[in-house]
Every structure is written in C-alpha cells, then in structure tokens.
Amino acid sequence: xxxxxxxxxxxxxxxxxxxxxxxxxxxxxxxxxxxxxxxxxxxxxxxxxxxxxxxxxxxxxxxxxxxxxxxxxxxxxxxxxxxxxxxxxxxxxxxxxxxxxxxxxxxxxxxxxxxxxxxxxxxxxxxxxxxxxxxxxxxxxxxxxxxxxxxxxxxxxxxxxxxxxxxxxxxxxxxxxxxxxxxxxxxxxxxxxxxxxxxxxxxxxxxxxxxxxxxxxxxxxxxxxxxxxxxxxxxxxxxxxxxxxxxxxxxxxxxxxxxxxxxxxxxxxxxxxxxxxxx
Numbered sequence: 495x496x497x498x499x500x501x502x503x504x505x506x507x508x509x510x511x512x513x514x515x516x517x518x519x520x521x522x523x524x525x526x527x528x529x530x531x532x533x534x535x536x537x538x539x540x541x542x543x544x545x546x547x548x549x550x551x552x553x554x555x556x557x558x559x560x561x562x563x564x565x566x567x568x569x570x571x572x573x574x575x576x577x578x579x580x581x582x583x584x585x586x587x588x589x590x591x592x593x594x595x596x597x598x599x600x601x602x603x604x605x606x607x608x609x610x611x612x613x614x615x616x617x618x619x620x621x622x623x624x625x626x627x628x629x630x631x632x633x634x635x636x637x638x639x640x641x642x643x644x645x646x647x648x649x650x651x652x653x654x655x656x657x658x659x660x661x662x663x664x665x666x667x668x669x670x671x672x673x674x675x676x677x678x679x680x681x682x683x684x685x686x687x688x689x690x691x692x693x694x695x696x697x698x699x700x701x702x703x704x705x706x707x708x709x710x711x712x713x714x715x716x717x718x719x720x721x722x723x724x725x726x727x728x729x730x731x732x733x734x735x736x737x738x739x740x741x742x743x744x745x746x747x748x749x750x751x752x753x754x755x756x757x758x759x760x761x762x763x764x765x766x767x768x769x770x771x772x773x
Contacts, residue, residue, distance in 0.1 A: 677727030
C-alpha cells in the first residue's frame with residue numbers, strides 16, 4: 495500500500511465513528527485521489543502541498559486540531575513555505591501507518607529517530623500534531639516530550655515507532671505555525687531574520703513569477719534587476735534555492751548569509767578541482 499492509501503483507510507475508519515461526535519460525513523473531505531504532482535505558485539504553505547499531492551486521498555495534511563470546544567481530530571491546512579524540486583526518499587510504510595493511527599486517535603508515540611547530521615539515533619516520546627507532505631517527502635510535526643518543544647521529524651528517518659497508551663498533548667495550530675511556518679522551508683524556528691536577494695534582469699523573467707515565501711517582498715530596479723526580501727530562520731534550504739540561480743543571483747544581505755554562500759561555492763570548487771587532479 496502507498497502512504498496515501500494507508501492514510502485514506504485510517505481516515506475512513508475515523509469517519510465511520512465521527513458522527514457520534516457531531517461530525518457529519520458531508521463535512522469530511524472527498525477521498526478521491528488528486529491529480530499528479532505539479533508545480534504551483536498561486537498558493538502558499540501546506541495548502542499548496544495538498545493541492546499538488548500525488549494520490550493523496552484528502553486535501554489537507556492530517557492535523558490533531560483538538561480543543562476543549564472541539565474534541566475530535568480535524569483536517570486543517572498547515573502554513574509552510576514550499577517548492578517542488580527535491581528527490582523522494584524511501585520510508586518504511588509500517589511506521590507511516592503507526593504515525594497516522596496515533597495522530598487520528600490522539601495517542602503519543604515512542605520514536606527512534608536517526609539524525610542525519612550527527613549520524614546518531616535518539617529515542618523520544620512525542621505527541622503527534624500533523625503529517626505534512628513537503629518536497630516529495632513526509633514529515634511529522636510533533637511536541638517532543640524529551641526537548642519540551644515543537645519538532646519536525648522526517649518520516650523516512652524514523653527507525654522505529656510504536657503507540658504509547660497516553661493522551662497526546664495538543665498544540666494550537668497558531669503555535670505550530672509560529673515555530674515551523676515562520677522561517678523558510680521545512681527548517682522552522684522562532685528567530686526569524688530577513689535576506690535580500692538581487693537577480694539579474696535575465697533571471698528575473700523566471701523568478702518574478704515564483705513565490706518563495708508567503709511573506710516575501712519584491713520589487714524591480716531601474717535596470718530590470720529583481721529584488722526579493724524573504725524571511726528565514728535556518729539558512730539550509732534557502733541556500734539550496736539560491737544556488738539554483740548562481741551566477742545570476744546576489745545575496746545583498748545579511749553578511750552572514752553571503753559568507754555562507756561563498757564558503758559553499760568555494761568548497762564545491764575545491765571538490766571539483768580535487769577530483770580533476772585525482773583523475
């Protein structure tokens with residue numbers, strides 16, 4: 495089964511009992527597959543993800559949107575700045591099913607998660623909040639009881655997952671978005687700063703039609719150059735997108751981002767030179 499099919503079955507199972515909680519079948523989203531994934535720049539956040547999701551059986555990311563006034567799980571759009579040009583990573587379907595089941599039944603999860611940056615594995619108990627499909631990969635947004643903070647976990651990096659028979663902690667959507675949706679891309683954070691990019695007149699013909707972030711500010715200069723101001727918290731994904739437009743883009747500010755870009759380019763050139771010498 496595909497992750498979409500698993501999520502669809504779980505959603506239908508929940509829907510069968512939803513009417514007992516005052517939710518009608520008419521209020522539930524249509525469970526028919528969506529068209530193949532496409533590039534969309536007319537919407538923002540995870541709504542854009544859901545509209546372009548391949549074969550996803552419902553139009554929004556799964557989200558535990560429970561409250562005292564509304565105790566049942568909800569399906570709500572999640573704010574996230576996205577683009578579509580990354581490779582899909584393999585994941586274990588068994589764990590996707592466990593995550594979706596815990597999410598819809600409002601239970602905690604015990605995860606063993608692999609940190610690709612450090613190469614280490616860690617075990618932690620989390621309260622799942624929503625599943626988000628982003629750049630061809632699935633992520634679990636959750637409250638981490640180990641770190642006592644909001645975290646986003648790549649589902650393909652989860653080495654083991656099991657349901658814990660404890661009620662999951664609910665985090666308001668606005669709090670999730672303040673941490674995960676304020677910055678740029680999948681790398682969230684509350685400390686947001688702004689980058690200013692200048693694209694050549696030639697590159698502006700493409701970039702001017704793109705939305706990199708819902709809050710971006712743009713303008714044209716007299717010579718046709720295109721200036722974009724964009725918020726970010728971690729620069730990892732922003733650098734990836736800037737590098738796509740080298741040499742027709744300039745980082746105007748901040749200085750730290752400009753230095754990071756230069757260091758990345760220099761390291762790449764060194765790697766190429768070393769491979770040429772060794773060959």
